[in-house]
Amino acid sequence: MWFAHVRGPAYGSRDFLLRNRHFLIFIVLAAGLLTACMSGAQPTPPTLDDTQAAEPTTSGGGGEPAGEPQVVATVNGEPIYLENFQRELARFEAGLASLGAQPDSEEGYQQQVLNLLVERELIRQYAVENGIAITDEQVQSEIDAMIAENGEEFFNGWLNTNYYTIDEFREAIRVDLTTQTLLQDVVNDVPAEVQHVNARHILVNSEAEANEVLERLEAGESFGELAAEYSVDVTTRDNAGDLGWFPRGGLLVQEVEEVAFSMAPGERSGVVASDWGYHIVETIAFEDARPVDEATRQRLVRRAVENWIGQLRADAEIQQLIDLPL
Numbered sequence: 001m002w003f004a005h006v007r008g009p010a011y012g013s014r015d016f017l018l019r020n021r022h023f024l025i026f027i028v029l030a031a032g033l034l035t036a037c038m039s040g041a042q043p044t045p046p047t048l049d050d051t052q053a054a055e056p057t058t059s060g061g062g063g064e065p066a067g068e069p070q071v072v073a074t075v076n077g078e079p080i081y082l083e084n085f086q087r088e089l090a091r092f093e094a095g096l097a098s099l100g101a102q103p104d105s106e107e108g109y110q111q112q113v114l115n116l117l118v119e120r121e122l123i124r125q126y127a128v129e130n131g132i133a134i135t136d137e138q139v140q141s142e143i144d145a146m147i148a149e150n151g152e153e154f155f156n157g158w159l160n161t162n163y164y165t166i167d168e169f170r171e172a173i174r175v176d177l178t179t180q181t182l183l184q185d186v187v188n189d190v191p192a193e194v195q196h197v198n199a200r201h202i203l204v205n206s207e208a209e210a211n212e213v214l215e216r217l218e219a220g221e222s223f224g225e226l227a228a229e230y231s232v233d234v235t236t237r238d239n240a241g242d243l244g245w246f247p248r249g250g251l252l253v254q255e256v257e258e259v260a261f262s263m264a265p266g267e268r269s270g271v272v273a274s275d276w277g278y279h280i281v282e283t284i285a286f287e288d289a290r291p292v293d294e295a296t297r298q299r300l301v302r303r304a305v306e307n308w309i310g311q312l313r314a315d316a317e318i319q320q321l322i323d324l325p326l
Contacts, residue, residue, distance in 0.1 A: 027075065058155045073114060075121040080114075082322075088113045091162050112325045120175055127178045134177045142173050170190040186308050190300045196250070196290040199260035200241035201281045202226060203233040210271040210278035223282060232277065245287065249303050250296040257282055 008069050040189065070082040092113055102110060104154065106137040127133070130193050133138030149154045159169055200223065213230050217223060231237035243251065243260075251257035255274040272279040 015037075026132050035104050040236070072320070072322045073118060074117055074317075074321070076125060076317050078121055078125070080121060082115050085114060085117060085277075087163050088117060094162060110326060114324065118318055119309055119312075122309070122316055123152040123175065123179055123182060123296045125316075128311060129307070130182075132178060132181055136170075138177060139170050139173045142177070143170070183305060183308070186304050187301055190297060190304050191292070192297075193291050196247050196287045197260045198245045198284040198287075199256070199281055200227070200239050200284060201233070201236070201243060201256055201279045202231045203277050204230050205232060205277050207271060207273070207278050210280060214271060214280055217280065223268075242284075245290060247290075247292060247296065247300070250292070253279075253312045255279070304322060317318050 016262055021088055065122050069079075071079040072082050072085050073080045089110060092109060143155075150158075159166065164172070202210075202213055202223070204213060209230065213226055216226055227237050227241035231241055233241070243256070245259065246260075248257065248261060251260075253274050253276055255272050256279050259269045259272050259279075259281045263281075264282055265285050267283055269279075269281040272281055
């Protein structure tokens with residue numbers, strides 16, 4: 001099914017349909033960009049009038065509106081039109097409203113939406129270049145499954161609430177299926193077993209305090225006792241500062257991770273600065289082939305997808321033709 005790759009115990013079918021239209025967004029952004037979380041609520045009519053309806057999407061984020069369309073960006077020469085951008089903004093804002101939030105609460109969301117359209121076009125172009133095509137039958141199968149699971153009345157109401165024509169939604173499904181196909185190799189390349197390091201740290205708020213801790217360590221005092229006394233990391237300070245086992249890319253604080261992997265077991269760092277504060281790191285042990293736990297694997301998958309999209313961007317000629325916010 002369309003959402004098989006990302007559906008989990010916390011997501012019923014209706015929740016998923018409404019909250020996670022794009023596999024890529026779910027993996028990379030995680031914040032649910034362009035969501036419309038209305039589970040348990042009745043669909044309401046859209047606020048856009050009929051003159052704002054866009055033609056079915058064919059490329060560059062949508063079909064060309066009548067008249068002289070304004071282009072907001074180009075991706076390798078392919079246009080992204082203002083009207084399609086505005087409709088994506090409307091979907092995002094509708095999702096926020098359904099959650100009781102206002103657009104003002106999401107700083108920079110207009111740029112995020114435009115970035116999404118750019119990435120969608122990059123994926124479309126990559127798929128064409130590599131001979132990846134999703135058939136009309138595959139798209140219809142996904143839609144039929146959604147209708148069977150949620151009911152046709154609810155499905156049509158959801159389309160209306162989220163400013164979709166059925167043709168637009170077919171193209172959204174096609175993009176999702178294309179993305180899943182292309183990302184499968186990226187996801188599969190994330191190994192199940194990799195080298196891990198076990199390390200511990202003491203985190204303090206100032207460099208002066210870190211130097212004081214370092215001096216006491218060098219004088220022979222216990223790392224664990226100093227972690228309990230000084231560390232502001234409440235998750236590790238009562239366990240001698242132990243960060244547990246983690247692979248490359250598995251720790252949220254990259255500076256600490258890099259230092260831990262650079263040292264031999266038993267070796268201790270100097271003062272390491274990060275956005276969190278000032279750390280003193282000690283490497284405990286290495287294990288060459290340790291299984292990656294599921295939470296860490298998901299972080300590695302997100303990082304792999306981000307790198308893949310980043311490479312598509314780096315290889316593309318992208319021009320943004322408007323200033324944001326509008």
